Amino acid sequence: MFSAFLIKYAEIGVKGKNRYLFEDALVRQIKYALKKCEGEFTVHKTDGRIYVDAVSGFDYEETVEALKKVFGISGICPVVYVEDEGFEKLGEAVVDYIDKVYPDKDRSFKVAARRARKNYPLNSMEINAELGGIVLDAYPEMHVDVHHPDILLNIEVRDKIYIYSETIPGPGGMPVGTGGKAMLLLSGGIDSPVAGWMIAKRGVKIDAVYFHAPPYTSERARQKVVDLAKKVAAYTGPIYLHVINFTDIQLYIYDKCPHDELTIIMRRYMMRIAEHIAKDTECLGLITGESIGQVASQTMHSLMATNDVCELPVYRPLIGFDKMDIVALSEKIDTYETSIQPYEDCCTIFVAKHPVTKPNLNIIRKHEHNLDEKIDELVQTALDTDEVIVVR
Numbered sequence: 428m429f430s431a432f433l434i435k436y437a438e439i440g441v442k443g444k445n446r447y448l449f450e451d452a453l454v455r456q457i458k459y460a461l462k463k464c465e466g467e468f469t470v471h472k473t474d475g476r477i478y479v480d481a482v483s484g485f486d487y488e489e490t491v492e493a494l495k496k497v498f499g500i501s502g503i504c505p506v507v508y509v510e511d512e513g514f515e516k517l518g519e520a521v522v523d524y525i526d527k528v529y530p531d532k533d534r535s536f537k538v539a540a541r542r543a544r545k546n547y548p549l550n551s552m553e554i555n556a557e558l559g560g561i562v563l564d565a566y567p568e569m570h571v572d573v574h575h576p577d578i579l580l581n582i583e584v585r586d587k588i589y590i591y592s593e594t595i596p597g598p599g600g601m602p603v604g605t606g607g608k609a610m611l612l613l614s615g616g617i618d619s620p621v622a623g624w625m626i627a628k629r630g631v632k633i634d635a636v637y638f639h640a641p642p643y644t645s646e647r648a649r650q651k652v653v654d655l656a657k658k659v660a661a662y663t664g665p666i667y668l669h670v671i672n673f674t675d676i677q678l679y680i681y682d683k684c685p686h687d688e689l690t691i692i693m694r695r696y697m698m699r700i701a702e703h704i705a706k707d708t709e710c711l712g713l714i715t716g717e718s719i720g721q722v723a724s725q726t727m728h729s730l731m732a733t734n735d736v737c738e739l740p741v742y743r744p745l746i747g748f749d750k751m752d753i754v755a756l757s758e759k760i761d762t763y764e765t766s767i768q769p770y771e772d773c774c775t776i777f778v779a780k781h782p783v784t785k786p787n788l789n790i791i792r793k794h795e796h797n798l799d800e801k802i803d804e805l806v807q808t809a810l811d812t813d814e815v816i817v818v819r
């Protein structure tokens with residue numbers, strides 16, 4: 428029955444000259460999201476609103492699901508279009524609309540008409556009163572409540588007449604692409620996909636880097652990361668996933684450095700390499716799934732030691748989250764089931780029994796000098812063999 432959607436978006440921060448950038452980005456992201464859906468749509472801005480019109484048959488559920496993944500949308504209103512064929516026909520359409528959308532009639536309502544076309548024979552007040560009367564005649568169980576109606580029946584008079592009353596919540600946030608780009612360190616765990624999702628929600632485009640260590644980490648572990656990137660890409664649009672072979676670096680560190688410092692030193696090299704790729708690809712920051720105290724490598728001391736090697740800002744949106752809350756978010760964005768598949772990611776193989784929890788930065792730096800002979804070459808090889816997968 429619905430043939431269009433009115434897209435609502437929060438206007439905070441998008442006043443003035445940035446507004447059109449925001450709206451254009453939103454239109455672009457909506458078009459992208461709908462490409463995967465059955466049917467054809469046009470997406471247009473009219474009078475400071477965004478409409479999605481179906482120009483062919485479409486799958487309602489699928490379309491709503493796709494729109495629910497577009498950051499920047501705060502609400503999705505399914506719309507019924509009626510040709511302007513006189514007030515009587517409009518009355519019939521409204522009665523029919525209520526019957527289909529609200530099988531249970533024992534509710535209050537209010538008509539809210541708006542004329543974008545001022546030559547319509549009735550003004551807004553008159554439309555409200557007349558349509559209100561028609562609804563009451565058709566459904567005596569219903570009653571008018573102008574302050575807190577259960578149903579706010581919106582009637583918009585344009586070329587056609589639009590009827591809508593329901594708002595399906597959108598994900599909120601800002602359209603991806605309005606906030607620059609960042610590089611996500613994406614592992615196969617629960618946290619990093621959620622971290623990437625959170626930053627993307629603020630309008631930031633995401634690329635990702637995954638460090639794998641074949642044969643210590645399996646092809647399945649790598650595929651799991653691709654699968655996770657795909658889940659995140661459902662919200663963000665295409666993700667360029669850089670797969671970096673970390674094996675030789677890891678083995679070299681294992682060979683030359685104290686084992687209780689392995690994780691920290693490995694993490695420092697991950698950050699260095701991620702930053703290198705980030706700078707090459709115009710990313711303005713790094714993103715990790717770190718959260719204070721979650722593991723030894725995420726104490727305040729460890730975070731400081733890891734952060735020490737980065738020039739770009741490192742965004743850690745989960746820094747103050749409990750695991751429980753991260754899990755809840757990962758379930759919501761549908762990455763959880765993939766994250767808990769039991770394939771080892773590269774850190775878990777080389778973890779020491781008793782990793783340092785309070786690494787001393789000077790000592791870490793000193794021990795890294797044990798790597799001086801070969802590390803630059805190994806890092807260069809890792810960068811040269813970067814395999815880029817475009818994940819959609």
Ligand code: ATP
Pocket residue numbers: 611612613614615616617618619620636637638639697714715716717721722724725772773774
């Ligand atoms: P996650 O659930 O995101 O894997 P974690 O709790 O396992 O996190 P760590 O293994 O200490 O934590 O990793 C901390 C962060 O470092 C991750 O959130 C991720 O951003 C990054 N990271 C760790 N391992 C890798 C890897 N193999 N490739 C890319 N990034 C990684």
Ligand code: MG
Pocket residue numbers: 614615616772774
């Ligand atoms: Mg991990």
